Amino acid sequence: MILGVTFTEAGVIGLLVATVQFGTLLYLAALGEMISEKAGVLNLGLEGMMATGAAMGFIVGVETGSPWLGLLGGAVAGAIVSLIHAAAAVGLGADQVVSGLALTFLGLGFADFIGDGYTDDERRARFADVEIPGLNDIPWVGEVLFRHSPVTYLAIIIGVATWFVLNRTAVGLGLRAVGETASTADAAGHSVVRLRFAAVATGGALAGASGAYLTTYLVGSWSQNLTAGRGWIAVALVIFGAWRVGRVAIGALLFGLTLALKSRLTLFDIEISGQFVDMLPFLLTIAVLVVISFRARNRPSPAPAAIGIAYRREER
Amino acid sequence: MKRLVLARRETPTRGGQPLAFLVGLVFALIVGAILLWITGDPVLDVYERMWDRSLGSQNTWSDTFNRAVPLALAGLAVSIAATMGLWNIGAEGQIMFGAIAATFVGRLLPDAPGLVLIVAMLLAAAFGGAIWSFGPAIARSEIGVSEIITTLMLTEVASRLIVYLEQGPWKDPNGFGFPGVTPRPDRAELGTLWERTHIGVLIALAVIIGFAWYLRRSVWGYELRIAGSSEKAAAYAGISVRRKVLGVLLVSGAVAGFAGGIELLTTTSGKLTVQISNGYGFAGIIVAALALMRPSSVAAVALAFGALQVGGQAIQTNPGVSPAVATILQGLVLFGAIGAAVFSTYRLRLVDRQVAES
Secondary structure, three states, X not given: OEOOEOOOHHHHHHHXXXXXXXXXXXXXXXXXXXXXXXXXXXXXXXXXXXXXXXXXXXXXXXXHOOHHHHXXXXXXXXXXXXXXXXXXXXXXXXXXXXXXHHHHHHHHHHHHHHHHHHOOOOOOOOOOOEEOOOOOOOOXXXXXXXXXXXXXXXXXXXXXXXXXXXXHOHHHHHHHHHHHOHHHHHHOOOOHHHHHHHHHHHHHHHHHHHHHHHHHHHOOOOOOOOOOOHHHHHHHHHHHOOOOHHXXXXXXXXXXXXXXXXXXXXXXXXXXXXXXXXXXXXXXXXXXHHHHHHHOOOOOOOOOOOOOOOOXXXXX | OEEEEEEEOOOOOOOHHHHHHHHHHHHHHHHHHHHHHHOOOOHHHHHHHHHHHHOXXXXXXXXXXXXXXXXXXXXXXXXXXXXXXXXXXXXHHHHHHHHHHHHHHHHHOOOOOHHHHXXXXXXXXXXXXXXXXXXXXXXXXXXXXXXXXXXXXXXXHHHHHHHHHHHOOOEOOOOOOOOOEOOOOOOOOOOEXXXXXXXXXXXXXXXXXXXXXXXXXXXXXXXXHHHHHOHHHHHHOOOOHHHHHHHHHHHHHHHHHHHHHHHHHHOOOOOOOHHHOOOHHHHHHHHHHHOOOOHHHHHHHHHHHHHHHHHHHHHHHOOOOOOHHHHHHHHHHHHHHHHHHHHHHEEEEEEEHHHHHO
């Protein structure tokens, strides 16, 4: 017995299933943040974009009766609010940290605004789990890996696609160039503004989809403060993942486990230690960042060099 | 073919920032009016109520002043870190831990006279804030861990710590079994100046003036600014950047924690709750940004922002109006001001596409 949880076979499988579920949530958001940062734009508005996506995802989902349209609606809403950050930070060259935090405020407020009438809504538009035929019968592995919502499989596909676009296409090369040295990329004929806008909007869409995943699957309903700081964990995940698609996925599962642990404990109705388990993902984030920085002391940082730096052509 | 570009003004417009703030405010109110109109609420009634509740009478001025105190101190905390280019995003958590530390000392000294208790609790709050920023500070100064993420993560930790204290060790024995920390003694309450305006307003003002003056005039402040603008120059001048990073984040945390102490000593319930920080730490970042990270401008911005928040609460009590409009307004002010501020250093010019492309 650890932390009051008895480790039965069903318990462990349940925990691992929840790990993949929370991992999906974090992965979508972190992948979006990574794309934005690859282009040199830090977006600290993740929490706000996720909340907006969550609210819009629920509204579109229950009004149309389709979780797929809900997911899409959340992604579109996330992309639209992210453009405010793009306009301020990329278009006008405002400080990315300040603008991103303002987006957090705005997004959380906007989510509550549109979600106001849906707080106690009993309706549901929830994804059903999809079992991958042939693989879902494998003992243990089948249950943990191959019986999930379509969003989990979609996240894996998006992850692979992101890797491909970033590393194997001209657009990806341009995007990474813009995030390393914008002036050189500009001289090489890449449109800095256009690529950065596109990267921020893509990041916003993924964050919005991540939020919508909360309301169309993981939680299933809308309420205030639904994102509960998980957007911030996704920001840290990008650093943990060293801006690489695969490592971000590993990080998402690791942090997903800590979030899942909490949800399992609630089932066991443990009050006091519950608060400490709740702190776990946040403390783990700090510990992980410290270890990473400690190991990387004498090596060049994997971060895109132009993160946080506004680009104005006439001032290069 | 013509196209619009941003061109740098030869000299930045004078008075650009106050103007930008004003533009931001107007922008926010316009967008807010549109949102209210969409939901079918009486726009003018709501705004009139906002005005009445925040600046309409002496009585409500008190609320605005009181509200400005934590905003100004949090804004000061953020701007102190910013003199070195550091981001203390976790003022929210430092406010909470400051309040925790003050409550702790209050529990240690059950028999101390009021004034001693107040001083001890406020000092404990500042110390607590510094403790809460110590981890991020040392991680940043020694191995370069981004203080943005670590300070923020500790905010989440602090809020859970308070819930733990409410349910467990500090649970009020007279709380009828409900979770909640035992209130501080009544004599540990800051008095009022006039109406409901409490003495914390004067204390905060003194702290802000003190820091603004010290940062500008002292060797420490001077070295901070050098280290903030160029690490190489600082190293050349024999300034230890590491120690400056550590010091400035600790001081920043202390100021935020102090705000938590003032809040604890002025809340009517006298209780430590998760709501003690009430988003002041985050709003303080907006305040600091609007004040262009200048400690001397923080108080004025905090006052205006306090009015906006207190007025925003009036919206929330308006039946049928979504309370979220108040949150949206705060974000919009900043975006409006960001947009407007750019035009104090830049102007739009129409140029030939060929020129723009070359």
